[in-house]
Amino acid sequence: MKKIRSALNSLALIWCSLWLIAPAFASDALESVRVWPAPDKTRIVFDLAAAPEHSYFTIYDNQPYRLVIDFRNTRNQVNLDALDFESMMVNRIRSSSPPQASTTRIVLELSRQVTPVIFPLPPNERYGHRLVVDIPGQSVPEQRVTRSLEGMKERPVVVAIDAGHGGEDPGSIGPSGTYEKNITLPVARRLAELINADPGMKAVLVRTGDYGVQLNQRNRIARRERADMLISIHADAFTTPQPRGASVWVLSRRRANTELGRWLENREQHSELLGGAGEVLSNNGDDPYLARTLLDMSIDSSMSGGFEAANLLLSRLGTVTRLHRREPQAASFAVLNSPDIPSVLVELGFISNPQEEQEMRSTAHQQRLAQALYEGTREFFVRHPIDGTILANQRTRQHRVQSGDSLSVLAQRYGTTVRAIQQQNNLSSTVLRVGQVLEIPAS
Numbered sequence: 478m479k480k481i482r483s484a485l486n487s488l489a490l491i492w493c494s495l496w497l498i499a500p501a502f503a504s505d506a507l508e509s510v511r512v513w514p515a516p517d518k519t520r521i522v523f524d525l526a527a528a529p530e531h532s533y534f535t536i537y538d539n540q541p542y543r544l545v546i547d548f549r550n551t552r553n554q555v556n557l558d559a560l561d562f563e564s565m566m567v568n569r570i571r572s573s574s575p576p577q578a579s580t581t582r583i584v585l586e587l588s589r590q591v592t593p594v595i596f597p598l599p600p601n602e603r604y605g606h607r608l609v610v611d612i613p614g615q616s617v618p619e620q621r622v623t624r625s626l627e628g629m630k631e632r633p634v635v636v637a638i639d640a641g642h643g644g645e646d647p648g649s650i651g652p653s654g655t656y657e658k659n660i661t662l663p664v665a666r667r668l669a670e671l672i673n674a675d676p677g678m679k680a681v682l683v684r685t686g687d688y689g690v691q692l693n694q695r696n697r698i699a700r701r702e703r704a705d706m707l708i709s710i711h712a713d714a715f716t717t718p719q720p721r722g723a724s725v726w727v728l729s730r731r732r733a734n735t736e737l738g739r740w741l742e743n744r745e746q747h748s749e750l751l752g753g754a755g756e757v758l759s760n761n762g763d764d765p766y767l768a769r770t771l772l773d774m775s776i777d778s779s780m781s782g783g784f785e786a787a788n789l790l791l792s793r794l795g796t797v798t799r800l801h802r803r804e805p806q807a808a809s810f811a812v813l814n815s816p817d818i819p820s821v822l823v824e825l826g827f828i829s830n831p832q833e834e835q836e837m838r839s840t841a842h843q844q845r846l847a848q849a850l851y852e853g854t855r856e857f858f859v860r861h862p863i864d865g866t867i868l869a870n871q872r873t874r875q876h877r878v879q880s881g882d883s884l885s886v887l888a889q890r891y892g893t894t895v896r897a898i899q900q901q902n903n904l905s906s907t908v909l910r911v912g913q914v915l916e917i918p919a920s
């Protein structure tokens with residue numbers, strides 16, 4: 478009995494010591510690491526159990542160049558070797574022997590000597606304590622429109638395609654866990670492919686990978702590439718699973734410059750804080766501002782471009798998916814705030830609707846959506862020609878035959894007749910083959 482008691486006492490003593498020592502040893506934990514290479518920087522986010530106690534220094538006198546970050550009183554729970562990323566700035570992220578046992582030392586091997594920007598972030602609704610490390614410098618290959626204007630009488634129209642969200646900002650999340658950012662990017666890429674296959678058009682992707690781009694930066698990129706139109710691609714979400722269908726939003730630019738200016742500014746901040754336009758959009762469905770803006774829009778001639786483009790996109794989207802709203806909707810989103818570029822924001826469907834979430838994940842549906850957006854965009858530039866562009870003189874349109882197409886379906890879609898399509902293409906029968914390119918006469 479006595480022996481047992483003494484053993485229990487020792488155990489208690491050991492337990493107490495551990496309990497006293499443990500918090501001092503490692504009160505914090507490194508729980509995960511996320512890496513987002515972008516055209517202008519690589520962002521590395523360290524997720525921590527508690528607010529970080531950190532310090533850092535750089536080693537730039539010999540290669541590899543290194544940024545060393547010490548997390549005091551922190552144990553590392555992350556297998557850094559399993560990190561999968563490709564950055565032109567950060568070659569490797571590894572651990573290293575720390576100055577004290579209680580410290581986790583992380584080493585970033587850099588390709589250039591740059592000044593890192595390092596700051597902690599408090600928890601929000603999505604993430605806990607974080608330490609953000611920004612390594613400035615081009616980190617992913619940047620695509621640019623190469624325009625050889627010399628010797629070219631006419632130029633292609635340039636369409637900037639903005640895949641909503643990205644990086645730390647997943648956008649809305651579907652009931653089976655689909656991230657909006659992972660829908661918007663493949664649809665944007667497919668749309669870019671279709672546009673680039675058209676000799677009259679060129680596409681610029683605002684983001685080319687899984688990284689965040691600030692909202693106001695998105696139309697700055699469009700302007701830098703001298704885009705003739707900006708299409709921002711999103712998926713809608715609501716608090717209940719029922720709402721479904723696509724919609725297209727436009728901005729009342731004149732109003733944005735006047736009395737809506739302040740509201741827009743606040744909304745932009747608000748939206749960035751929330752991490753995307755989708756939430757603002759969903760939360761303001763019944764906003765009286767929207768109704769008023771929509772009313773003003775019909776008489777606002779400066780809006781006719783975006784409004785007409787939105788109408789054409791809607792009519793094409795309506796052939797491949799159901800529509801949530803048949804008319805273009807008006808809103809003030811930072812991404813639509815381009816006074817000189819007709820801009821539209823497309824909600825492909827509701828990611829919060831289980832059926833549409835699954836549809837939007839399917840590559841076949843993504844392709845149909847992209848095809849509809851391509852056709853609507855092309856139609857816009859044919860109907861609203863820009864001087865000096867190839868499409869300005871286009872009397873006919875081209876259609877690549879897909880499975881399920883028939884002459885009567887195409888005639889109906891393009892507002893023409895079976896006979897007119899046959900004559901234009903010298904077709905003696907009504908048999909079409911998939912991949913065949915047809916000239917569609919002007920309606």
Ligand SMILES: [Zn+2]
Pocket residue numbers: 641642648649657711712753754755756
């Ligand atoms: Zn969105």
